[in-house]
Amino acid sequence: MENLERVLSEHPFFAGLQPEYIKLLVGCASNVAFKPGEFILREGEPAESFYLIRHGKVMIETFVAGKGSIMIRTREAGEILGWSWLVPPYKWHFDARALEVTRAIALDGKCLRGKCDEDYRLGYEIMKRFNAIIAERLEATRLQLMDIYGDHV
Amino acid sequence: MAKRKPKLAVWKFASCDGCQLSLLDCEDKLLEVADSIEIAMFMEASRAVIKGPYDLSLVEGSITTPHDAERIHKVRRASKYLVTIGACATTGGIQALKNFRDVDDFVSIVYANPDYIESLNKSTPIADHVFVDYELQGCPINKNQLIEVISAFLNGRKPNIHSYSVCMECKRRSTVCVMVAHGTPCLGPVTHAGCGAICPSYNRGCYGCYGPKETPNTSSLASWFEKMMDVDDDDIVRYFRTFNAFAEAFRKESESHET
Amino acid sequence: MATMSDSKTNEINLTEPMITRPFRVNRAIKDTHDTFSLELTPSGNSNKFDFAPGQFNMLYVFGVGEVPISISGDPAKQSKLVHTTRAVGNVTKAMNKLKAGDTLGVRGPFGTAWPVKEAEGEDVVLVAGGIGLAPLRPVIYHLLANRGQYGKIALLYGARTPEDILFQKTLEKWRSRFDFEMYITVDRATGNWKGNVGVVTQLIPRSPFDPLNCVAMICGPEIMMRFTVLELEKRGVTTNKIYVSMERNMKCGIGLCGHCQLGRTFICKDGAVYPYSQIADLFTKREL
Amino acid sequence: MPQETDKKISHYILKATELKSLLDILFQREYHVIAPSIRDKSIEYDPIASFDEITRGWIDHQKPGSYRLANDEQDRFFGYVVGFSSWKKYLYPADKKLFEAEMDTKNFRVIEDGTAAPKYAFLGVRSCDLKAIEILDKILTEGPYVDLDYKRARDNALIIVVNCTRAGENCFCYSMGTGPRAYSGFDLALTEISDGEKHYFLVDTGSRSGEELISELGLSSASEDEIKTAEKAIEQTIANMSKILNTDGLKEKIWANLDSLYWDEIAERCLNCGNCTLVCPTCFCADIEDTTDIAGEKANRTRKWDVCYTLNFTYVHGGSIRTSCKSRYRQWLTHKLSTWIDQFGMFGCVGCGRCITWCPVGIDIAEEAKQLIESS
Amino acid sequence: MRRKTIKVDYLARVEGEGGLYVKLDGDQVRDVQLRIFEPPRFFEAFLRDRKFTEAPDITARICGICPIAYQMSAVHAMEQACGVEVTGQLRELRRLIYCGEWIESHGLHLFMLHAPDFLGYEDAIRMAKDHPDIVKMGLQLKKIGNDIVILLGGREIHPINVRVGGFYKVPTKKELSKLTEPLKWARDAALKTVEWTSKLPFPDFEWDYEFVSLSHPDEYPFNEGRIKSSKGLDISIDEFYDHFEEEHIEHSTSLHSIIKGRGAYYVGPSARYSLNFDKLPQVAREAAKKAGLGKTCTNPFKSIIVRAVEILFSCEEALRIIDNYEMPDAPFVEVSPKAGVGHGCSEAPRGMLYHRYKIDDNGVIKDANIVPPTSQNQKIIENDLAQFIPENIGLPHDKLTWQCEQIIRNYDPCISCSCHFLKLKIDRK
Known part of the structure; x- marks a missing residue:
């Protein structure tokens, strides 16, 4: 457990979070590892956790009949995978697959939601962090949609 | 290596023939044109018709009859590039004046026996019916611009034809502005260049x-x-209601002054 | 009338910057489905073409027209002038059809250069988007040829799809170097792509340069450069050490025709490479 | 181009009846004399072949969007101010062939256009226009690249200025510091005095060529009185100049208003026809046009006056940067009154009023600049 | 019995769109139809409510080949309605611009459209391969005609300088004199052309036509004169509708202009020539004589020689006008509108062109009628075909078809002008 606590506190995502909250979060955390090609999340399934990627690379993708797998975004060490656990109906919208051996810490969403409900300050800290991620992804998505390297911007 | 000469076709719809005549009016260049391209279909100049498809079709005239509305599709299918020439083909021409009136009235003014007249309600530009690769404006077109369009298409470049105002050409040739110096109303500031600013x-x-x-x-x-x-x-x-009366900007302006 | 013979082209070109010089196409290389490189042999006395990384030439296809194209080759190899561009307009499409032995008109080199001298002793981060990699390639050649002069060197490159990645062979070669960091990302991918997917700005937080001791050089679509600058600033790079390459309708290349004016500057003459701090206030002005 | 004299300016008197002698000398020296004449109810700077072609006895009334000639009661040679053309049409022609190229199978050959500009003598250059020429000198001959055709034409040109003794309704040279009197940069400068009894010119010399002309004419020096009369006439011109543009901090004020809503108001009136730029004596924008013959064997490159009012002007693969009319007018005005200073250290406007008079709908740069600043 | 039809879907080398349909029963011609399918453009309708000053520009658009003719007939009609007469140098300039149009239009027709028929070429470009000098000379002649129109009119097609009352701007003597040298060359070229055309192979084909054209006591007609015919008609232009009518023929639905009570008539160069031979300058008369033409020309194929003679006349006339030119004080006579009816008739290259307008006090057009030359010749063309075909029925089909086309081209028909032809309905039994 001490190990997990250290990993959590050193992860950029939790930078600046008070140690007591880290301790609290450890209760929802577990170490996970995925082989290359292995699914981490599946579209439509309940979103019960999110992942702090410690090592490796993950591909977020969706599958379209006739076109195959459309890759949307890669996530790497130091980054976060998954925020559907935060928003009802708590289901994954995309697939995520490990591209290489990937080690991560999974945080149980249900557990975390409960802790956040109990302590709004923790909730606010977590929300702030996810907000930044969501905003960044929204901007990046906009850029991607604009097809800026195409014929017409 | 001898290049295959590109095939040129000239088509006519409702018009005065003036724009295709521009090609024959290129007296100095006509034989040069004929050297570089095969004039495969040009009824005003030749009874010989070489079968399509054509590399470049020049289309004169507007669509005013149901028959022509069908024919233009055949022309499009037979043409690699289709360039419309003149006000009729690009905006409906002077005959688009009927677009502002009841066509039956028009027919009965001109013809004793209106039943025989087959005419659509509106005179419309070619681009309303088929895809047009390039539109050369003017009533009539400028023959130098026509040569420019033909050579641009043959050489795969953009024609040096500008959509700015007549004033540009007027001032470049240093003509005194008739509007400012004479008080003569002038459409130059809203009109497409190309004529060489002749009127002023x-x-x-x-x-x-x-x-x-x-x-x-x-x-x-x-x-x-x-x-x-x-x-x-x-x-x-x-x-605003003359040879390009149905061009959107001119049409809207004229309509807003209708009393 | 003076006829411009090969032997005196250089001389005339210096005095008459509007007169194009015929160069011979040595090799035409297809880079991707819509981009290509032309390797030209300079004509004139010296058979050399001296330019600084970041400069551009006005290339003229006989009878079709002239366009500004940045130089994408190695500045050290003066007998081999390389340009890379995308076939989008009439001129570049015609250029794409040129073959070895054909002739192409060249005027230049024009414009400002990337700050390779100023960057000595510092980390260098190069951010390229799409065809924007082409004007940065001469910088990379230069940095690697003078590797000792620089700290860490990172190339962050965003392309549309894996198929649109330019200079694949060269990139492979560079990837194998230990003294050169390279991150490539694509906007969309299918199939077997194992690399990154996402916009190029997302590469900035994780690339290993020292924001306080680095020079950043950005080239790509304007919107990509705007976002990149924001991201670099977020990491702490100061704006006077960020350089961008701007693009406008360049016609004369020598600041005399007015087409490429951007506020108080003419891009062909005062740019195309600017320290970001110099044009920061112009960067987001609409329709300037 | 006038060579600076080592002496300071000297003053002479040229009788009105002697103007012909001055021109005759110019013709003798094989100058292409360009002088004001009347064409289609406007003053125009056209080549003249004899003294008789010079116009006399006219003044102009200029309003925004309006120009009318009227009889000059004082029967002066130079009673009007400026016509729509400026001298740039000779120094920097509207259409200039740059080169021809010929293709033989795979190679092409470039043939430079060898036509040299003639040796011009400009008669009747106003102070504002002289400043405009100085601005063009700066841009076209003092930057990293030199327009050699311009430079050659300029080097050979003889400039005879006429100081303004009458202010046009659209003139604001005094605001711009460009007139109504010229102090340097000319070969000769004339101030026309016509008071009913006497009709003569006070002649200032500004160069060695000017001095030579004077000595060939054998003119007598001007008296103190005559010099004073001329000075008074010019002071009167300044006093009569009703159009004013306050240039204090103008550069910054214009730039600070880039996002003003007032631009939309101008855009409602602006025709983006380009007239203001084409008549502007300092606007130098040009297009480079490449054309071919039908066979694709011969190509031409031409430089043509261009204006920042067209969509094509800022066209970059697939679209124009300045799509709105307001951005194009803004570009022009901010360039003239603001960014020009950043680029060349001076205003791009000399206050000649041409853009005001020859705008078909009378848009007034001085008025618009004022409104723009006040609207903020 | 051998049944046969000759069908030309699209008539080539004529301006505008027309076709030909001939039905034969043995060697009996059952039906001849010159079919006009030029889409209707309703000029007479939309001239209503326009200003009288707009008529020259609007009617020019009826035909790109002979816009001057339309402008001239229109301005004369308007001036007549308003009681204004344009005289002196302005009248001379009008003749001069007409010279330009004749040289241009005749040059086009003679060299580019008509001559290839005689020599068996499908067009002038093919003809140029074997006869480059002739075609080049023709193009040069045509260009000189255009140059006159450009100088006086601003441009060769739909000129802009013609106005009711005169011109917007008149040329200086110096500007006009630039045309002198080219016109001298053109005059020589025209002489050669007369000679060259006279040697073309002509079918033996004569007919007793009623020629109709303007006729003027002092000059070969352009803008003014009385309408005369070779069979005694002699009327003022105001009386046009008293003597001419547009008839509805049973087998055809196209309008044919006829002389009341007499029928078909012939307008165009041969008609003008035959009625005005005496008014031609000596050089033209002599050239005509040398070319074997009499004082009249009743073989329609020989209209090509007459056109050459008229080019020669036009060059000569243009040179005379330029020689005597003095720049008028004003480019136009002020014309104030006055309610009334005006008639204008002038000689388009391909024949008489009649305009009639009714205007109100404000100069607004209330009614317009236009009778173009091709509508007047249509019946005579059909008559020629009906006569020619049985005589040549033995010819191979292709050859006969070509000859039929040539018969039509004898008249230089300008179908775009035919602003009120009807679309033809074919009567099939």
Whole structure:
């Protein structure tokens, strides 16, 4: 457990979070590892956790009949995978697959939601962090949609 | 290696023939044109017809009959590039004046036996019916511009044809502005360049035969006519309603002055 | 009338910057489905073409027209002038059809250069988007040829799809170097792509340069450069050490025709490479 | 181009009846004399072949969007101010062939256009226009690249200025610091005095060529009185100049208003026809046009006056940067009154009023600049 | 019995769109139809409510080949309605611009459209391969005609300088004199052309036509004169509708202009020539004589020689006008509108062109009628075909078809002008 606590506190995502909250979060955390090609999340399934990627690379993708797998975004060490656990109906919208051996810490969403409900300050800290991620992804998505390297911007 | 000569076809719809005549009016260049391209179909000049498909089709005239509305599709299918030439083909031409009126009235004014006249309600530009690769404006077109378009297409470049105002050509040739110095209403500031700004050089206001330029501010010009030059609404309608009456900018401006 | 013979082209070109010089196409290389490189042999006395990384030439296809194209080759190899561009307009499409032995008109080099001298002793981060990699390639050649002069070197490159990645062979070669960091990302991918997917700005937080001791050079679509600058600033790079390459309608290349004016500058003459701080206030002005 | 004299300016008197002698000398020296004449109810700077072609006895009335000639009661040679053309049409022609190229199978050959500009003598250059020429000198001959055709034409040109003794309704040279009197940069400068009894010119010399002309004419020096009369006439011109543009901090004020809503108001009136730029004596924008013959064997490159009012002007693969009319007018005005200073250290406007008079709908740069600043 | 049809879907080398349909029963011609399918453009309708000053520009658009003719007939009609007469140098300039149009239009027709028929070429470009000098000379002649129109009119197609009352701007003597040298060359070229055309192979084909054209006591007609015919008609232009009518023929639905009570008539160069031979300058008369033409020309194929003679006349006339030119004080006579009816008739290259307008006090057009030359010749063309075909029925089909086309081209028909032809309905039994 001490190990997990250290990993959590050193992860950029939790930078600046008070140690007591880290301790609290450890209760929802577990170490996970995925082989290359292995699914981490599946579209439509309940979103019960999110992942702090410690090592490796993950591909977020969706599958379209006739076109195959459309890759949307890669996530790497130091980054976060998954925020559907935060928003009802708590289901994954995309697939995520490990591209290489990937080690991560999974945080149980249900557990975390409960802790956040109990302590709004923790909730606010977590929300702030996810907000930044969501905003960044929204901007990046906009850029991607604009097809800026195409014929017409 | 001898290149295959590209095939040129010239097609006519409702028009005065003036624009295709421009090709024959290129006296100095005509034989040069004929050296570089095969004039495969040009009824005004030749009884020989070489079968399509054609590399470049020049289309003159507007669509005014159901038969022509079908024929233009055949022309399009037979053409690699289709370039419309002249006001009729690009904006419906002078015969689009009927678009503002009841066509039956028109028929009965001209023809004793209206039943035999087969005519669509509107005279419409070619681009309303098929995809057009390039539109060369003007009533009539400028023959040098026609040569420019043909050579641009043959050489795979963009024609050096500008959609700015007649004023550009007027000032470059240093013609005195008839509007400012003579008080003559002039459509030059809203009209597409290409003629070489002929009218002002003859002390006459531009009458818009090249149609609207890019981003034409017709309402500003019309209100200056009204306020500063005592032009009444009827005349403003007439100014904008001539050879390019159905071009959107001119049409809207004329409609807004209709009393 | 003076006829411009090969032997005196250089001389005339210096005095008459509007006169194009015929160069011979040595090799035409297809880079991707819509981009290509032309390797030209300079004509004139010296058979050399001296330019600084970041400069551009006005290339003229006989009878079709002229366009500004940045130089994408190695500045050290003066007998081999390389340009890379995308076939989008009439001129570049015609250029794409040129073959070895054909002739192409060249005027230049024009414009400002990337700050390779100023960057000595510092980390260098190069951010390229799409065809924007082409004008940065001469910088990379230069940095690697003078590797000792620089700290860490990172190339962050965003392309549309894996198929649109330019200079694949060269990139492979560079990837194998230990003294050169390279991150490539694509906007969209299918199939077997194992690399990154996402916009190029997302590469900035994780690339290993020292924001306080680095020079950043950005080239790509304007919107990509705007976002990149924001991201670099977020990491702490100061704006006077960020350089961008701007693009406008360049016609004369020598600041005399007015087409490429951007506020107080003419891009062909005062740019195309600017310290970001110099044009920061112009960067987001609409329709300037 | 006038060579600076080592002496300071000297003053002479040229009788009105002697103007012909001055011109005759110019013709003798094989100058292409360009002088004001009347064409289609406007003053135009056209080549003249004899003294008789010079116009006399006219003044002009200029309003925004209006120009009318009227009889000059004082029967002066130079009673009007400026016509629509400026001298740039000779120094920097509207259409200039740059080169021809010929293709033989795979190679092409470039043939430079060898036509040299003639040796011009400009008669009747106003102070504002002289400043405009100085601005063009700066841009076209003092930057990293030199327009050699311009430079050659300029080097050979003889400039005879006429100081303005009458202010046009659209003139604001005094605001711009460009007139109504010229102090340097000319070969000769004339101030026309016509008071009913006497009709003569006070002649200032500004160069060695000017001095030579004077000595060939054998003119007598001007008296103190005559010099004073001329000075008074010019002071009167300044006093009569009703159009004023306050240039204090103008550069910054214009730039600070880039996002003003007032631009939309101008855009409602602006025709983006380009007239203001084409008549502007300092606007130098040009297009480079490449054309071919039908066979694709011969190509031409031409430089043509261009204006920042067209969509094509800022066209970059697939679209124009300045799509709105307001951005194009803004570009022009901010360039003239603001960014020009950043680029060349001076205003791009000399206050000649041409853009005001020859705008078909009377848009007034001085008025618009004022409104723009006040609207903020 | 051998049944046969000759069908030309699209008539080539004529301006505008027309076709030909001939039905034969043995060697009996059952039906001849010159079919006009030029789409209707309603000029007479939309001239209503326009200003009288707009008529020259609007009617020019009826035909790109002979816009001057339309402008001239229109301005004369308007001036007549308003009681204004344009005289002196302005009248001379009008003749001069007409010279330009004749040289241009005749040059086009003679060299580019008509001559290839005689020599068996499908067009002038193919003809140029074997006869480059002739075609080049023709193009040069045509260009000089255009140059006159450009100088006086601003441009060769739909000129802009013609106005009711005169011109917007008149040329200086110096500007006009630039045309002198080219016109001298053109005059020589025209002489050669007369000679060259006279040697073309002509079918033996004569007919007793009723020629109709303007006729003027002092000059070869352009703008003014009385309408005369070779069979005794002699009327003022105001009386046009008293003597001419547009008839509805049973087998055809196209309008044919006829002389009341007499029928078909012939307008165009041969008609003008035959009625005005005496008014031609000596050089033209002599050239005509040398070319074997009499004082009249009743073989329609020989209209090509007459056109050459008229080019020669036009060059000569243009040179005379330029020689005597003095720049008028004003480019136009002020014309104030007056309610009334005006008639205008002038000689288009391909024949008489009649305009009639009714205007109100404000100069607004209330009614317009236009009778173009091709509509007047249509019946005579059909008559020629009906006569020619049985005589040549033995010819191979292709050859006969070509000859039929040539018969039509004898008249230089300008179908775009035919602003009120009807679309033809074919009567099939």
